[in-house]
Amino acid sequence: MxxxxxxxxxxxxxxxxxxxxxxxxxxxxxxxxxxxxxxxxxxxxxxxxxxxxxxxxxxxxxxxxxxxxxxxxxxxxxxxxxxxxxxxxxxxxxxxxxxxxxxxxxxxxxxxxxxxxxxxxxxxxxxxxxxxxxxxxxxxxxxxxxAHEKDTMIHMKMIVDAFKEEQENNEINLDADSSEMVLNWGPTHPASGPIRLRIHTDGEEIISVDPDIGYVWRALEHLVTKKDFIGAIVAVERLCFMDNINSMVGYSMAVEEIAGTEITPFAKWMRVLLGEVARVSSHVMGLGGFFNNLGLHTLFMWNMDMREFFLDFLESYSGARIATAAIEPGGVRYGLDMTMFDELQKAIEKFDEGIDEVYTIFVQNPTMKMRAKQVGQLSADDIEDFGLSGIVARGSGVKTDIRMDEPYAAYDEVDMEYITQKDGTSYDRFVMLFEELKQSVNIIRQAKKHIEDGVASGAFNPTKDHMVKVPKKLPKGEAISRVEWARGEVLMHLVTQEKSSKPYRLKLRAPSFNHTMMLDHLLKDKTLSDVPLVFGSLYICQGDLDR
Amino acid sequence: MDTLIQAFVFPGLLYILLWTVGLFWFFRKFMAKLHKRVGPHYNGPAGTYQTLFDFSKLLTKESITPHGVNPYLFSMMPLLALITAMLPAAFIPWTEDYPVVVTSYGLLALVVLIGIEPFLLFLTGFGSENKYSFLGGIRVLAQSISMETAFLLSALSPALLFGTMNLTEIVEQSTWLSFLILFPGFVVYFIALLGLLEQPPFNIPDAEQEIVYGFYTEYSGTNYFLLKMAAFAEFMAVFGTATTLFLGGHYGIFFDGYIFFFVKMLMVAIVMMTIRAATPRITLKQMLSFSWRYLVPISLLNVAWVMVAKVFFFGSI
Known part of the structure; x- marks a missing residue:
């Protein structure tokens, strides 16, 4: 320092x-x-x-x-x-x-x-x-x-015209004698999601990849400035539906820092618990999505079945399965009824029941290994140069995890280790997802036990401790907060003005943005068959890519 | 009258339509079980009408011919593909009274008819004026060329063993001993079959995560229905050939009959489905090296093995 x-x-x-x-x-x-x-x-x-x-x-x-x-x-x-x-x-x-x-x-x-x-x-x-x-x-x-929105029709025409122009011209500049062509992978494609990769190919061989993003741009960073500090959480949680809790945790931490509020230990543990449940629900989809991209849907179906039980818990806690809005500045939004833990227990049991089968059939799948070990290799140097994080960074052996680097909520009391893989191939990232899934469920167990013990000993009052008051109007200030989101590091930079009830500026730094940047680097000189595999292994969510 | 019944009822149009609807439903239900899903449920007992409704929907939908395609190639190929896929039914000895066309070159007819199919599919992709379709068409071609050698060599092994290409005679001569001798050939045949039918792990030509739907991409409505039905008729042709050549046709345990033929075809289908539910797709390069480095040499070895076994067990060439 x-x-x-x-x-x-x-x-x-x-x-x-x-x-x-x-x-x-x-x-x-x-x-x-x-x-x-x-x-x-x-x-x-x-x-x-x-x-x-x-x-x-x-x-x-x-x-x-x-x-x-x-x-x-x-x-x-x-x-x-x-x-x-x-x-x-x-x-x-x-x-x-x-x-x-x-x-x-x-x-x-x-x-x-x-x-x-x-x-x-x-x-x-x-x-x-x-x-x-x-x-x-x-x-x-x-x-x-x-004023901008008044001219909607003109703007739509501009967008359409730009597309048509590109469609007409994108192959004109290519060498007429070569067999190079431009292939659109997305935005309406079975595996792409709302992103478009302009892939220059020569038959099956890829020459270069140019991602075109912004198809789900909601201007979230602008949207939060129109809402008050509590209303902003619904914009922040829409960073990506798969793990919405941790993004709200990050935002709430930034607000609490400016307000100078210290939240209760109970709320901290609840943030850990809910955050890990959200991480599990995201990771099981990530595992399934990886195999979906290889044309095998079985794991996705099995995992969706498992995920429903974790969503049941989120529903019993917050009333919503996906967009929970369960974390807000000052703690967590709702008190805890201890019977809700029955749902969580069911989910954990369901997980324990199915996870070994997933390991033997899918993680050790020879065909998948044969394909995934050959592509998508990122060295530890690449990770640092391109600022990658989350499972992608740890898959290449870089020990970075905000939960331990800069502990937030109650993570300083949680017993956990860095999980890393060595080679940084697509396969390693898949194994990372699987190992972190087990780690997350382990943390859920710890948090659940801690809360149960705390309530039993009278240290926590689950119906009152969940929230401390945060003033509606904050002083002038700025803060940054980092959380380990399911996909990697989310950095939030919050700026407030004196006595304002709205955020002045919120910058959301989302990991998929950096990961998508890597596609050209990873796919050059590979074949078309590797596009979905590498794309899937980077664990990209278009929600936080565009924001 | 007989000819009419053979052409339109069994083993002709109606039979193939029923088979398509039935097998499609069975595939969906079986896959659903492996996926821990329910599958078709609401229409008919256990969702049996669902595929019927789907097909009638496809038939009544508008058939779109995209701008810029060659309309003749685009609309002719599905029909041709279906007819080519249905023809093998006339050569397969379903029971003692069949095949419809009695010939001593039945095996050759089957191999040729099954072998033509991928080229027709390639032409659908070629005529679609779409980059995905074109890539899909090229992939069909690459795959069928590399799989067909192994397919032909393994399909010929019963003919070598029994010294005839007449399918009825092959069925009549088959015994438990011949089944064991031909078993390596059957395995090679089955793997090549996965490649020819574009089933996982060889579903490379219509890899939807890579090239959307391959040569199917531009098809909709009736033309799509025809192509799908061609694919299922092709399933029947290939399964039926496997049953005839390796599994003893309609011969059963206590009595003989069509039911055993059907059950044997279904068993091949179930193995194929289970592989589909547990194996991801491989790449074109891996398929090529697998086919030419392993499958073709093994199928050649298999021919040698059949010849040796013939001399050893049957005592003559």
């Missing part, structure tokens, strides 16, 4: 301060020195750039850039800020993509949403936002959404 501070001291900064346990927060006085700071930081070992988050301040006529650097090995992190001018013509800053490969799409996103131009970016095309938002910076505070 001291070394990072020494590096920063060489440049002109407004402040350098410690933030939380493993973060340093600093602000550069000028954006000109950003590139040289970043270079020095990379040499020091902070090789991953988690995300780039611009915040718009029309009053002071600045856009504040936030960079989050991470070192996955030694767990040192840096939150670096700098101001740039707000006028569209002067709104530019040096691109970090040549140094940090992970910055690529994040800078493109900042370009499309805030109109920040990144100098020397190799490929600064708009991303996520549809054709009608081109050149408009929709996330700036003064963007007039009402």
């Amino acid at each position: 001291q070394k990072i501070k020494d590096i920063l001291k060489e440049f002109s900064t407004e402040y350098i301060e410690d933030y939380k346990k493993i973060w340093i927060k600093s602000k550069l006085t000028t954006s000109d020195s950003l590139l040289s700071v970043a270079k020095a930081l990379k040499e020091e070992g902070l090789r991953s750039l988690s995300t780039v988050s611009p915040t718009d301040f029309p009053d002071t006529d600045t856009i504040e850039m936030n960079y989050f650097f991470e070192d996955l090995q030694t767990k040192r992190n840096l939150w670096l800020k700098c101001d740039i001018p707000r006028e569209i013509e002067k709104c530019e800053i040096a691109s970090l993509t040549p140094l940090f490969a992970s910055a690529n799409w994040h800078e493109r996103e900042a370009f499309s949403m805030f109109g920040v131009r990144f100098l020397n970016h190799p490929d600064l095309r708009p991303i996520i936002a549809s054709e009608d938002f081109k050149g408009k910076a929709p996330f700036r505070r003064d963007f007039d959404w009402d």
Whole structure:
């Protein structure tokens, strides 16, 4: 940590301060020195750039850039800020993509949403936002959404025209003598989900892959600024339906930090419990989806059967099976009726009953091994350079897990270990999912026992302890929070204004964004048959890809 | 009159239609069991009418011919594929009174008719003017070429053993001993059958996660119905050939009859379904290397084994 501070001291900064346990927060006085700071930081070992988050301040006529650097090995992190001018013509800053490969799409996103131009970016095309938002910076505070929505018909025509133009022209530039062609894998495709991969192929051989994303863009980061602090949870949980609890935990932690609220131990344990149930329900779908992509639907069906029992528990607790809205700033939304644990017990028993069969038939499946061990290999260096997280990072042997790196909720009291695999192939990621599933159920058991013991001894009052009051209006401030989501690291950067009842800005950094960036790297020179396999093994959810 | 009944009732159109509906229902119900699902449930006893309704729906739907395709190729091929797939029924000795067409080259006719089918499917993909269909068509071709060698060699082993290509004679001469001698041939035949029928792990030509639905992609309505029915008629042809060549046709345990023929075909279908429920798809490259490195050499060895066994057990060439 001291070394990072020494590096920063060489440049002109407004402040350098410690933030939380493993973060340093600093602000550069000028954006000109950003590139040289970043270079020095990379040499020091902070090789991953988690995300780039611009915040718009029309009053002071600045856009504040936030960079989050991470070192996955030694767990040192840096939150670096700098101001740039707000006028569209002067709104530019040096691109970090040549140094940090992970910055690529994040800078493109900042370009499309805030109109920040990144100098020397190799490929600064708009991303996520549809054709009608081109050149408009929709996330700036003064963007007039009402006026924009009045011209819906014109905008739809723009989108259609852009598609038609692309359809007509995308193969014109190809060499007429070669057999190269452009194949659309998605957005209406049996295995793709709402994403489109433009695959340049020569017969079965892939030449390059260019993902086109944004088909389920809901502008969640903008949506939360229209709601109050509690209402925002329903936008945050829609990051991805498969694991909605942990995203709400992350958001609630950021709000609590700004409000200065400390939640009760009971609520902390409930967050662990619900979060792991959500993780299980996500992982069983991930396991099934992996085999679906190989054309075998049996595991998915078996796992959906298992998942229903975990959803039963979520339903008995919150009344909803998928979009539970069960976590809110100040704790968890509902008190606990101890009979609800009967449902959970049933789910755990169902899991124990079926998991060995899944292992012998599917995890050890020779045909799957034969295919999956050959493709999708990511080295530990790739993981750090591209800022990957979750099962993808751990599948390549990188020990990173926010639950242990920066414990939140009650994870510091949970007994758990880093689970890793060595080779980083698609197969290793599949095994990771399976092993983490068992780990999650183990944590559920621990949390359940802890809560039961606490209630029995009178330490927890399950009907009253679930919530402490958080003021409706928060002071001016900002906070970041990280959670280990089912797919990897979710970083939330929350900014509030004085006495405001709404979030001023919430940046959601979602793992699938980085993972999708890897597709070209992984699929080059492979065959068409490997596309669904590699895509499935990266455990991508289009919900958090587009947000 | 007899000819009419043979053409339209048994083993002709109505029989094949019934078989298609019945087998489709059976596949769905059996797969559902393996998936821990219920499967078709509401229409008819145990959902038996469901496939009937599905087919009548497909028949009444508008048949769309996409812009830019060759309309003759596009609409002719499903019909041709169905007819080609139905023809083998005329050569299979269902009971003592059959086959319909009595010939001493029955086996050759079956092998040729089954072998033509993939080329027709390739042409449907070729005529669809769609990248997925085209890739699917190419895959059908690559797969059938590499599977057909093993298919032909293993299908010929009974002919070598019994010294005849007349299917009735092959059935009449089959014994428990010949079943054991031909068993390696049957295994090779079964694997090649999975490849020819595009069943997992060889469902590469219509791999929906990769190329949507392969050569089926542009088809809908009646044409799709015809193609699906062709696929199921092809199932029958291939299962029926297996039963005739390796499993002793209509001969049963206490009495002989069509019921045993049917049960034997169903047993082949069940094994195929179970493999389908537990094996993921392999890639085109893996299929090619599997076929040419292992399957074809083994089928050649099998021919040698049949010849040796013939000399050893039957004492003549």
